[in-house]
Amino acid sequence: MKKIALFATVLLVNSYHAQFKIKIDAPASFTPKEVYLYTLNGSKDVLNSKEMKKGNSWQFDVAKPYTGMLKLYFPEVNASINFISENKDVQLKFDTDKNKIVNIDYLDEANFTMNQIQDIQQKKEVILPALYQIKEYYKGTAGFGGALDTEISRLSKPIGDISKFPFIKFYNSNYSKFLEKSADKPAITHTEIIDFLNKSTDMLETSSLLRPVLVSYLNVGPSTSLSADVDKLLAAVNVETPRGQTILSELIEIFDTYGMQELKDKYLAEAKSLKCTINDRLSKTIATNLNTEIGAVFPNYVFNKATNTTAKSIYDVKADKKIIIFWASTCSHCETDLPKIIEKYSSIKAMKGEVIAFSLDSDKAAYDNKVKMLPWINDTELKGWYSSFSETYNVRATPTYFVLDSNNKIIAKPDHAADVISYLKLN
Template sequence: MKKILYVSSILLSAYAFPQFSVNVQIPSYLSDSDIYLYGFNGSKEILYSKAKISNNKAVFKVDKKYVGMMRAFFQKTNSSVNMVSENKNIDFKVELDSKNKFSNVTFNDQTNQLFSNDVEQQKKKELILPALIQIKDYYKPSENFYISLESEISLLSKDDQAMYEAHPFLDFYNKNQKFSVQEKATELKPQDYIDFYSKSGEYLETSLILKPSLINYLNVSKSNVEGGVDKLLEAVNLETPRGQTILSELIDIFNTYNMDKLKQKYLSEGNNLKCTINDRLASTLKSNNNTEIGAKMPNNTFVNAIHTKAKSLYDIKSSKKIVVFWSSTCSHCEAELPKLLEKYDKLKAQNIEIVGLSLDSNLDEFKSKANIYPWVSDSEGKGWYSSYGDTYNISATPTYFVLDADNKIISKPNHVADVLDYLKVN
């Protein structure tokens, strides 16, 4: 019995302590900021930890194994830092300029030093190397500048795979970047992509390569996109987690680019699956089904509302509601929302209310802009990390919904002119 208890205590200890931590030295300006750490499942960000801040140090504790790309989001500055996790401790320092914008990020752990250096080298390869090769032709081999150019060209042309031997995720990331780089997409054939998706190991979903590579795959399959998607989904098998994650990504891409026919086809395939559905696909299906014409729009509880005493979207009673997702930094919103303002009195006369849900990260900027408009406005102050994206399938601003008195979606106009035309307001 004592031996069993001893083993149990070891197991409890394993669960009680984190797998690894992320430690960030921050300037005092960020000491009162909410800072979040996200991992990835395809392009979907998964919240792993919220930082505990003390003495200008933010510490994230991660209690489960994770290998892949991660992102720290600093809400006060609406800024992010990408990093690589090998399920080991990560340590970096953030510096701000005089305007409190990120000026420098310095990593102290070996993995992210290697990753940062590699990113910098890749930029130089793409932007500087071709120019250096051209410039070299204007100098004689005996000249010192020619010799310096040769040295730099040799350094930038070097591809030392040996340095990745102890870093399998970085090795995967480095070798497969070609699938996500648009300029290299035309060098690959559709079958190259299919082989990549069907044969890649566990790192694909956490690499941030999946979504951009799928966009490139659709581009190289443009002569028959639907046929290309069908062939891809057959190869990856929709009854597997990999196949379902790829289906989810494709539905999101079709939604973003208004490819409605393809979106509806593959949304139906997802809804008709009889096997166990993974969380990634389940989330995509739910957010799309929640916002189809005829569906009752999910309620939203207000947290920073202005121009109303209502506590939620459902509390606002009107014959119709226009729900618009916007932000104070969105140029299209700047162009379109004043046109709603011009017709606001006519809308109110028909008992039509407007509710603006903002994807701002700075609440002061939100309130400054929202106070220009007389309608109900609210924001969670979390930017694109707001719950609106997942709940209402929002991928761009402005996005409009028209609801009836029972909060059922009766129209999803693309632009403000479509909103006014649908409601016959001129």
């Protein structure tokens, strides 16, 4: 029996084989200990695993095949690194400046190639048009004129053979076709985009192209036919399929982000009415919206390091009305809106109300400097858009407002500070 048990253990150990490994090297001065690895589904980062630092490096053993975009996130300093997987080993290292990541070196062939292509792509879109204009004033081929010719030639050349990198080929060719800005390119059509969405492999969901391509689709043709265009798209991709449901989820979130409430409501209702099995992506979109509809009970949040209160959570705060604000110190609209709420805060308190504000800041100094001027309950995770409450409460922009009653039921979702003041009859 002992021999059989030992043999079984050997089989179990040998049965595990990572698809690929990810090795990250950092300077000894980089203090964070943990790092999270995210894969991608459409525009959503999906947590894959977490590793702790060993020495000055981290290593992930990725068990399942994956081709597409990846992200490393260091929560202790709110820093991230984007890279790709061709389902092969990845290696990178970086330098730091005061715990900030700088000068990333992609050491595996696929990521080195992708980084070079993206560098050229960015310069081609942003710098190349300006170089052509400058060249008009430097006609010669010597000196600066020659240097201009060299750089224009380098940026104008087609990308070399990337056939051995399936993901890079998929990403680059479709970015160039659907998203690259060029005056001499023919306008893309609805039919071409629908064909691309229907025929693409699973790399579409892991490429980061899905949402910008959908935005491109929405920008084709007159805005008066937008609803009909979306209906045509959804019929073509079939919302009873996983891809169709991911596209429907993306569209609902696009309409939410851009304040297109009627379209959001229409397609959210369509999502809710589906009778088929719903994938995780669309299911989460529906659930998040249900949690934040008028009439829903606002999900509780246990405070992290809240100021101006001894309460431990939103539900612990006792008030007839609770005004929830999501904001950031880098938000220009917040700079305009928050002083209006400050002006009325004493009146809000007089009517047994309270303001609870959550910051999507990532810089502690910026948050601390701003929060000193805010007299109400304040809290933050200092994780920017990685903050847990941005997903829980479907926050797509700052500032975002909710008004709750004494039982934490959502009774209003004002767009601006003036709407909050009007709703509370504090004009």
